[in-house]
Amino acid sequence: MQATQLNLASHFLDRNLDLGRSDRPALLGPTGPTSYADLAALTNRIGNVLLEFGVRPGDRVLLALSDGVEFVAAWYAAQKVGAITAEVYTFLTAKDYAYFLDYTDATVIIADSLTLDRLREAGVQDRTVLVVGAGELRSNEHDLDALASGAESTVDAVLRAEGDVVLWKFTTGSTGAPKACPHGVRSPLNSHEWYARGVLGLTEDDIVLPVPKLFFGYARDLTALFPFGVGGAGIVFPERTTPERVFALIARHRPTVLVNVPTMMAAMVAHPLAADQDLSCLRLCTSAGEALPPELHRKWDNTFGVEVIDGIGSSEAYHIYISNRPGAASTGSIGSLVPGYTARVVDPDGVEVPDGEVGTLEITGATAASGYVGDPAKSATTFPGGDTVHTGDLVVRDPDGEFHYRGRADDLLKVSGIWVAPSEIEHCLIGHPDVVECAVLGHNRDGLIRPYAFVVVTGEATEDDLRRFVRERLSPHKTPERVVFVATLPRTTNGKLDRRALRALDVSS
Incomplete structure (x- = not known):
């Protein structure tokens, strides 16, 4: 879809009122359904509050907010007044919040009772904080519920041009500090048309339940953006x-x-x-x-x-x-290209490899970000130009x-002089009936890299059982040197394996 000047809140939310869907449920939550009309009105009231506190087009608004109607309304409110939205997980440490506060330099932070104390510890005393479900507040903190209830229920939408950044999507931080990928209006518009409608076939009859929380763009878009584009509904809940x-x-x-x-x-x-x-x-x-x-x-x-x-x-x-x-759907395949994208599979020199050979995926499409905020060196490697992403x-x-x-590519292990993909060993181990989940890392032992498997089991499988299971199915050099039993695998806030945390585990015993 060719992106012209538009506003995401107007396009995905307000348009439902124009199409006669005012009374249809947009969200289903703990207290019942919220109609498109009610959500739009709350969005406008919060938008007026943001304007009152000086938010202007291009300013960043950081959401550290539990999933719920208020999260969705606040996100659309920031979009409607032309701000750039960014979201963070509600169970981060104060140290993590300090990183995001410094990185985003947000004009306003929207928080709730779950995140407020850790944000205070992170250092928000010189920033404007709007609080949902407020208790006792400090001088820089303001009760968003009270302010919104007294605000006007209409607000003008700020049109954004194709080159304007409207939202930040953070990388997962599984191998380093999270970085923001800035996107304009064309990214959600195209993804909605190409994937949500073109692949999933979302309609107004769909009700979407997310497992990840809404700070994760994968879940937010599929719950509170893409369904709204067809008049469907999303389910929101604040609990883990x-x-x-x-x-x-x-x-x-x-x-x-x-x-x-x-x-x-x-x-x-x-x-x-x-x-x-x-x-x-x-x-x-x-x-x-x-x-x-x-x-x-x-x-x-x-x-x-x-x-x-x-x-x-x-x-x-x-x-x-x-x-x-x-x-x-095909088991063992991630599928084929979503309409609108092209791809190359390349070797380390950037030369395309034949079908059937392993290579690094390069994807090209009009949803590509412009780079990483504040990291030109990494941007040059990942974004070579022409809407291409070196994944x-x-x-x-x-x-x-x-x-x-x-x-x-950065997880490959060289074992006995041969490159080994940890995922091959992981996929083999998950086939054992006692293994719930597992991860494989390289461990330096006497100067040599050996695969170590970290597994969560429900049965009584032993280390010898699992090593034998792999040895009978894969080449000998892919058999884990050690199998380490753990209660859980460490995860990033987006649910991905946290390989940095896993490498920090003591495996000496």
Whole structure:
């Protein structure tokens, strides 16, 4: 879609009022449904509050806010007055919040009772903080609920041109500090048309339940942006996501689309009451954010029978750019190109490799960011120009145009002089009936790199059992030198494996 001057709040939210959907539910939450008309009015009132506190076009507004109607309204309010939105997880440490406060240099921070104390510790005393569900406040902190209730319910939308940045999407920080990818209006517009409508076929009858929280753009867009573009609805809830919570929300709201990640899929499959759940309302379950092992995919199919639409995307390219298709999903494949994108699979010199060979994925499309904020060196490597993103993901493209994920280029291990993809060992281990999830890292032992497997199990498998399981299925040099049993694997706020934290674990015993 060609992006002209427009406003995302007007396009995705207000347009529903013009199309006669004022009374349709936009959001379903703990207190019941919120109509498009009510959400639009709250958005406008918060927009007027932001204007009162000096927010102007191009200013950054940082949301450190639990999922709920207020989160969605605040996000659209910032968009409506022309600000740049950025969002952070509600369970970060004060140190992490200090990083984001400094990095974004936000004009206004929107917080709640869950995040306020840690934001104070991080140092917000010289910044304007608007608080949802306010208690006792300091001089720079203001009760957003009270202010919004007294504000006007109309506000003018600020039109944004194609070259204007309207939102920041943060990288996951799994290998370094999170960086912001700035996007203009064309990114969400194109992704909505190409992926949400063109691949998933979202309609006004869809109700979307997200497993990740809304600070994660993958979930926010699929819950409170893309459904709004067709008059559908999203489900919001402030609590941490657990299998029990997901099962309860499915039973209560009967969603049609579940936005999922492999970590939660594994937990849902392993839940003792999994077989008792009725997921028949779901027409599909999306999977993204990390690799979906084929064996986990099969376990999901056998347990729930809900079609999984696995795909891959990134903050750098805004959202999903390769995906399976409803009715034609293939286990072990991340699918084919989403309409609107082209791709090359290249060797380390940038030369395209033949189909069937492993290479690094380069994706080109009109949703690419302009670079990383504040990191020109890394931007030059990842964004070579021409709306192209050098993803760092290793893939194989087959003759049918299907892509198969082979891990990250920077995760490869050289074992006995041979390159090994940790994901191959991980996918093998997840096939063991006692393994819930696992991760493989390289460990330097006497100057040599050896694969170490970190596993979460539910049964009584021993280290010898699991090493034998791999040795019988893969080449000998891919057998883990050690199998380390852990209660959980460390995750980033987006649910991806935190390899830095995993490397810090003591494996000497």
